[in-house]
Amino acid sequence: MLTVTNLNSGYGKLQVLYDLNIEVPGKGITVIVGPNGAGKTTLMSSIMGIARVTSGEIIYENIPIQGELTHNLAKKGISYVPQMGNVFAELSVMDNLNMAGFLMPRDEVKKKSEQMTEIFPVLKKFIHRDAGTLSGGERRMLAIAMGLMKNPKLMLLDELSTDLAPIIAEKVMMEVARLRDELGITILMVEQMAKRALEIGDNAYLMVSGEVRYSGKADDLLHEPELCSMYLGIKPDSGQIADVAKPSVEGSEE
Protein backbone atom coordinates (compact mmCIF):
# COMPACT_ATOMS: atom_id res chain seq x y z
CA MET A 1 0.00 0.00 0.00
CA LEU A 2 2.89 2.33 0.82
CA THR A 3 6.38 2.00 -0.61
CA VAL A 4 9.32 4.17 0.42
CA THR A 5 12.32 3.81 -1.89
CA ASN A 6 15.86 5.15 -1.35
CA LEU A 7 14.59 7.92 0.86
CA ASN A 8 17.02 10.60 1.95
CA SER A 9 15.59 13.28 4.17
CA GLY A 10 16.15 15.53 7.15
CA TYR A 11 15.76 19.08 8.38
CA GLY A 12 17.52 22.00 6.70
CA LYS A 13 21.10 20.88 6.11
CA LEU A 14 20.86 17.99 8.59
CA GLN A 15 20.46 14.62 6.91
CA VAL A 16 18.64 12.12 9.15
CA LEU A 17 17.52 9.28 6.84
CA TYR A 18 19.91 7.51 4.47
CA ASP A 19 18.62 5.47 1.50
CA LEU A 20 15.71 4.13 3.46
CA ASN A 21 13.54 1.39 1.94
CA ILE A 22 10.25 0.56 3.63
CA GLU A 23 7.31 -1.46 2.36
CA VAL A 24 3.92 -1.31 4.09
CA PRO A 25 1.61 -4.04 2.78
CA GLY A 26 -2.15 -3.48 2.97
CA LYS A 27 -4.25 -4.63 5.93
CA GLY A 28 -1.30 -5.43 8.17
CA ILE A 29 0.69 -3.81 10.95
CA THR A 30 4.20 -2.74 10.01
CA VAL A 31 6.28 -1.92 13.08
CA ILE A 32 9.26 0.43 13.17
CA VAL A 33 11.54 0.01 16.16
CA GLY A 34 14.92 1.40 17.05
CA PRO A 35 16.78 3.53 19.56
CA ASN A 36 15.99 7.18 20.28
CA GLY A 37 17.22 9.49 17.57
CA ALA A 38 17.24 6.73 14.93
CA GLY A 39 14.97 8.80 12.68
CA LYS A 40 11.67 6.99 13.23
CA THR A 41 9.62 10.16 13.66
CA THR A 42 11.49 11.71 10.74
CA LEU A 43 10.30 8.83 8.57
CA MET A 44 6.71 9.61 9.60
CA SER A 45 7.14 13.33 8.95
CA SER A 46 8.80 12.65 5.59
CA ILE A 47 5.76 10.63 4.52
CA MET A 48 3.46 13.39 5.77
CA GLY A 49 5.36 16.09 3.88
CA ILE A 50 6.72 17.76 7.02
CA ALA A 51 10.43 16.82 6.98
CA ARG A 52 12.51 17.80 3.94
CA VAL A 53 12.87 14.96 1.42
CA THR A 54 16.03 15.40 -0.66
CA SER A 55 15.70 12.29 -2.81
CA GLY A 56 13.84 9.02 -3.12
CA GLU A 57 10.28 8.02 -3.72
CA ILE A 58 7.18 7.69 -1.55
CA ILE A 59 4.43 5.81 -3.37
CA TYR A 60 0.96 5.38 -1.88
CA GLU A 61 -1.49 3.17 -3.76
CA ASN A 62 0.69 3.42 -6.88
CA ILE A 63 0.81 7.23 -6.81
CA PRO A 64 3.83 9.35 -5.77
CA ILE A 65 2.89 11.53 -2.80
CA GLN A 66 6.07 13.53 -2.12
CA GLY A 67 5.34 17.18 -1.72
CA GLU A 68 1.63 16.63 -1.07
CA LEU A 69 0.18 18.82 1.66
CA THR A 70 -0.87 17.06 4.85
CA HIS A 71 -4.59 17.74 4.36
CA ASN A 72 -4.45 16.32 0.82
CA LEU A 73 -2.91 13.16 2.23
CA ALA A 74 -5.80 12.99 4.71
CA LYS A 75 -8.24 13.19 1.80
CA LYS A 76 -6.39 10.33 0.12
CA GLY A 77 -6.94 8.18 3.23
CA ILE A 78 -3.73 8.64 5.22
CA SER A 79 -4.05 9.69 8.82
CA TYR A 80 -1.19 10.57 11.16
CA VAL A 81 -1.25 10.38 14.94
CA PRO A 82 1.94 12.19 16.02
CA GLN A 83 4.11 11.31 18.98
CA MET A 84 2.28 12.26 22.22
CA GLY A 85 -0.97 12.66 20.29
CA ASN A 86 -2.40 15.94 19.14
CA VAL A 87 -5.47 16.62 21.20
CA PHE A 88 -6.72 20.11 22.03
CA ALA A 89 -6.48 20.12 25.83
CA GLU A 90 -8.84 23.06 26.34
CA LEU A 91 -11.59 21.61 24.15
CA SER A 92 -14.10 18.94 25.13
CA VAL A 93 -13.80 15.41 23.79
CA MET A 94 -16.75 16.11 21.49
CA ASP A 95 -15.20 19.32 20.14
CA ASN A 96 -11.94 17.48 19.53
CA LEU A 97 -13.79 14.93 17.42
CA ASN A 98 -15.60 17.74 15.60
CA MET A 99 -12.28 19.48 14.93
CA ALA A 100 -10.92 16.24 13.45
CA GLY A 101 -13.93 16.21 11.12
CA PHE A 102 -13.22 19.78 9.98
CA LEU A 103 -14.35 20.24 6.33
CA MET A 104 -16.48 17.08 6.46
CA PRO A 105 -20.26 17.41 5.98
CA ARG A 106 -21.98 18.06 9.31
CA ASP A 107 -24.16 14.93 9.34
CA GLU A 108 -21.13 12.83 8.45
CA VAL A 109 -19.22 14.31 11.41
CA LYS A 110 -22.09 13.45 13.70
CA LYS A 111 -22.31 9.90 12.40
CA LYS A 112 -18.56 9.35 12.65
CA SER A 113 -18.21 10.77 16.15
CA GLU A 114 -21.06 8.53 17.32
CA GLN A 115 -19.23 5.61 15.78
CA MET A 116 -16.05 6.66 17.64
CA THR A 117 -17.83 6.60 21.00
CA GLU A 118 -19.02 3.09 20.18
CA ILE A 119 -15.50 1.95 19.36
CA PHE A 120 -14.09 3.74 22.44
CA PRO A 121 -16.77 3.73 25.17
CA VAL A 122 -14.49 5.75 27.45
CA LEU A 123 -14.90 8.72 25.09
CA LYS A 124 -18.67 8.52 25.42
CA LYS A 125 -18.35 8.61 29.19
CA PHE A 126 -16.24 11.76 29.05
CA ILE A 127 -17.71 13.35 25.93
CA HIS A 128 -18.22 16.76 27.60
CA ARG A 129 -14.98 16.80 29.57
CA ASP A 130 -12.00 18.88 28.47
CA ALA A 131 -9.45 16.63 26.79
CA GLY A 132 -6.79 18.07 29.11
CA THR A 133 -8.45 16.35 32.07
CA LEU A 134 -8.26 12.87 30.51
CA SER A 135 -5.66 10.36 31.68
CA GLY A 136 -2.74 9.57 29.36
CA GLY A 137 -4.37 6.39 28.06
CA GLU A 138 -7.70 8.11 27.44
CA ARG A 139 -5.97 10.93 25.58
CA ARG A 140 -4.24 8.37 23.35
CA MET A 141 -7.66 6.76 22.60
CA LEU A 142 -9.01 10.20 21.69
CA ALA A 143 -6.02 10.85 19.41
CA ILE A 144 -6.65 7.51 17.63
CA ALA A 145 -10.37 8.32 17.35
CA MET A 146 -9.53 11.71 15.83
CA GLY A 147 -7.32 9.94 13.31
CA LEU A 148 -10.19 7.57 12.48
CA MET A 149 -12.75 10.33 11.86
CA LYS A 150 -11.84 10.66 8.18
CA ASN A 151 -12.10 6.93 7.39
CA PRO A 152 -8.39 6.36 6.81
CA LYS A 153 -7.09 3.40 4.88
CA LEU A 154 -3.59 3.88 6.29
CA MET A 155 -2.75 5.13 9.78
CA LEU A 156 0.67 6.28 10.90
CA LEU A 157 0.98 5.92 14.67
CA ASP A 158 4.03 7.38 16.41
CA GLU A 159 4.82 5.94 19.85
CA LEU A 160 1.30 5.65 21.19
CA SER A 161 2.55 3.93 24.36
CA THR A 162 5.02 6.62 25.46
CA ASP A 163 4.61 7.69 29.10
CA LEU A 164 1.74 5.28 29.75
CA ALA A 165 1.64 2.84 32.64
CA PRO A 166 2.42 -0.65 31.24
CA ILE A 167 -1.13 -1.94 31.74
CA ILE A 168 -2.59 1.07 29.90
CA ALA A 169 0.01 0.80 27.14
CA GLU A 170 -1.06 -2.83 26.71
CA LYS A 171 -4.69 -1.69 26.28
CA VAL A 172 -3.63 0.80 23.62
CA MET A 173 -1.70 -1.96 21.80
CA MET A 174 -4.81 -4.16 21.81
CA GLU A 175 -6.79 -1.27 20.30
CA VAL A 176 -4.23 -1.01 17.52
CA ALA A 177 -4.58 -4.72 16.77
CA ARG A 178 -8.35 -4.18 16.69
CA LEU A 179 -8.00 -1.43 14.05
CA ARG A 180 -6.36 -4.02 11.81
CA ASP A 181 -8.53 -7.00 12.71
CA GLU A 182 -11.97 -5.38 12.86
CA LEU A 183 -11.68 -2.28 10.69
CA GLY A 184 -9.17 -3.60 8.15
CA ILE A 185 -6.95 -0.52 8.49
CA THR A 186 -3.33 -0.69 7.38
CA ILE A 187 -0.95 0.50 10.07
CA LEU A 188 2.57 1.85 10.13
CA MET A 189 3.50 2.06 13.78
CA VAL A 190 6.58 3.37 15.57
CA GLU A 191 6.94 1.86 19.04
CA GLN A 192 9.30 1.98 22.01
CA MET A 193 7.37 -0.87 23.61
CA ALA A 194 9.26 -3.04 21.17
CA LYS A 195 8.43 -6.51 22.43
CA ARG A 196 4.65 -6.04 22.48
CA ALA A 197 4.65 -4.16 19.19
CA LEU A 198 6.61 -6.96 17.50
CA GLU A 199 4.21 -9.53 18.96
CA ILE A 200 1.11 -7.88 17.49
CA GLY A 201 2.85 -6.66 14.31
CA ASP A 202 3.14 -8.47 11.00
CA ASN A 203 6.29 -6.97 9.50
CA ALA A 204 9.07 -5.01 11.14
CA TYR A 205 11.97 -2.70 10.49
CA LEU A 206 14.75 -1.94 12.90
CA MET A 207 16.15 1.53 12.29
CA VAL A 208 19.54 2.60 13.62
CA SER A 209 21.15 5.97 12.84
CA GLY A 210 18.83 6.70 9.93
CA GLU A 211 19.33 3.35 8.23
CA VAL A 212 17.44 0.06 8.11
CA ARG A 213 19.31 -2.57 10.13
CA TYR A 214 16.64 -5.31 9.92
CA SER A 215 13.61 -5.93 7.78
CA GLY A 216 11.39 -8.97 7.84
CA LYS A 217 8.66 -10.66 9.83
CA ALA A 218 7.99 -8.91 13.14
CA ASP A 219 8.10 -12.17 15.04
CA ASP A 220 11.45 -13.15 13.52
CA LEU A 221 13.10 -9.98 14.85
CA LEU A 222 12.26 -11.20 18.36
CA HIS A 223 14.45 -14.21 17.58
CA GLU A 224 17.49 -12.09 16.75
CA PRO A 225 19.03 -12.00 20.26
CA GLU A 226 21.90 -9.72 19.28
CA LEU A 227 19.74 -7.04 17.67
CA CYS A 228 17.17 -7.32 20.44
CA SER A 229 19.62 -6.80 23.26
CA MET A 230 21.81 -4.26 21.48
CA TYR A 231 19.11 -1.95 20.15
CA LEU A 232 15.79 -2.82 21.77
CA GLY A 233 16.60 -3.64 25.36
CA ILE A 234 14.91 -7.02 25.03
CA LYS A 235 16.86 -9.63 26.94
CA PRO A 236 17.27 -12.91 25.07
CA ASP A 237 15.75 -16.15 26.41
CA SER A 238 15.05 -14.69 29.85
CA GLY A 239 11.42 -14.17 28.89
CA GLN A 240 11.82 -10.76 30.45
CA ILE A 241 10.86 -7.50 28.86
CA ALA A 242 13.30 -4.68 29.38
CA ASP A 243 11.88 -2.05 27.07
CA VAL A 244 14.15 0.86 26.26
CA ALA A 245 11.53 3.36 27.34
CA LYS A 246 10.45 2.17 30.73
CA PRO A 247 6.95 3.60 30.89
CA SER A 248 6.47 5.73 33.97
CA VAL A 249 3.41 4.98 36.04
CA GLU A 250 0.77 7.64 35.69
CA GLY A 251 -0.83 8.57 38.96
CA SER A 252 -4.54 8.44 38.31
CA GLU A 253 -4.78 5.86 35.55
CA GLU A 254 -7.89 3.68 35.77
Ligand SMILES: Nc1ncnc2c1ncn2[C@@H]1O[C@H](COP(=O)(O)OP(=O)(O)O)[C@@H](O)[C@H]1O
Ligand atom coordinates in the same frame (compact mmCIF):
# COMPACT_ATOMS: atom_id res chain seq x y z
N1 LIG B 1 12.50 19.40 13.75
C1 LIG B 1 13.77 19.00 13.77
N2 LIG B 1 14.78 19.83 13.39
C2 LIG B 1 16.07 19.44 13.40
N3 LIG B 1 16.47 18.21 13.77
C3 LIG B 1 15.54 17.33 14.17
C4 LIG B 1 14.14 17.67 14.19
N4 LIG B 1 13.44 16.59 14.62
C5 LIG B 1 14.36 15.63 14.86
N5 LIG B 1 15.62 16.06 14.58
C6 LIG B 1 16.86 15.26 14.68
O1 LIG B 1 16.75 14.15 13.82
C7 LIG B 1 17.30 12.98 14.40
C8 LIG B 1 16.25 11.89 14.42
O2 LIG B 1 15.17 12.26 15.27
P1 LIG B 1 13.78 11.49 15.30
O3 LIG B 1 13.33 11.24 13.91
O4 LIG B 1 12.89 12.26 16.18
O5 LIG B 1 14.22 10.11 15.97
P2 LIG B 1 13.34 9.01 16.72
O6 LIG B 1 11.89 9.30 16.44
O7 LIG B 1 13.80 7.71 16.14
O8 LIG B 1 13.67 9.11 18.16
C9 LIG B 1 17.76 13.38 15.78
O9 LIG B 1 19.15 13.60 15.71
C10 LIG B 1 17.03 14.67 16.06
O10 LIG B 1 17.79 15.52 16.88
Ligand SMILES: [Mg+2]
Ligand atom coordinates in the same frame (compact mmCIF):
# COMPACT_ATOMS: atom_id res chain seq x y z
MG1 LIG C 1 10.28 9.69 17.64
